[in-house]
Amino acid sequence: MGEFWPVFIFLGIFVTLILVGMYNKFIKYRNTIEEQWSGIEVALRRRFNLLPNVVKVVGGYAQHEAGTLSKVTAQRIDDTDKDHRAQEEREISRSLNQIMAVAEAYPELRASENYLNLQDALNQVELEILQARRGYNSAVRKYNTHVQSFPSNIMAKIFDFRNAEYFELELATQREIPALEI
Secondary structure, three states: OHHHHHHHHHHHHHHHHHHHHHHHHHHHHHHHHHHHHHHHHHHHHHHHHHHHHHHHHHHHHOHHHHHHHHHHHHOOOOOOOHHHHHHHHHHHHHHHHHHHHHHHOOHHHHOOHHHHHHHHHHHHHHHHHHHHHHHHHHHHHHHHHHHHOOOHHHHHHHOOOOOOOOOOOOOHHHOOOOOOOO
């Protein structure tokens, strides 16, 4: 039995290193998800800061659609819960779609340089949100795969690593602008 001690010690060290490696990989993926979420936050904040300018320009032309416009400006986003935040952002995207539909009803607004510049800025921000969301969802996919794969799924259960949720957001520039009858 004494001759097998070096083998048992080697196997114990080997298994310990594998377990430590798996745990560290969970931590790495979880930190990557947080980093990617930060990128989404920055892009969403830029969009939120751009909204008052869009609302002001469109609002000057569309006084009777003030309800939609005031709803967009009244929405505050200070929530840290990702699921709740995603729901709020979906509502903002729907409101932006309504604003763009209102703008389409005013030919002189569509020709306005201010409106065109704001629309370009909004398209750029929406593209940044899309890219940040793709990065985040890619990190979530890697993490979830690690959580669900054998043998790391055993480690995930032991240390309570759970699947992360994907960030789904319908961007205002991804939809067709609905026809508005006036």
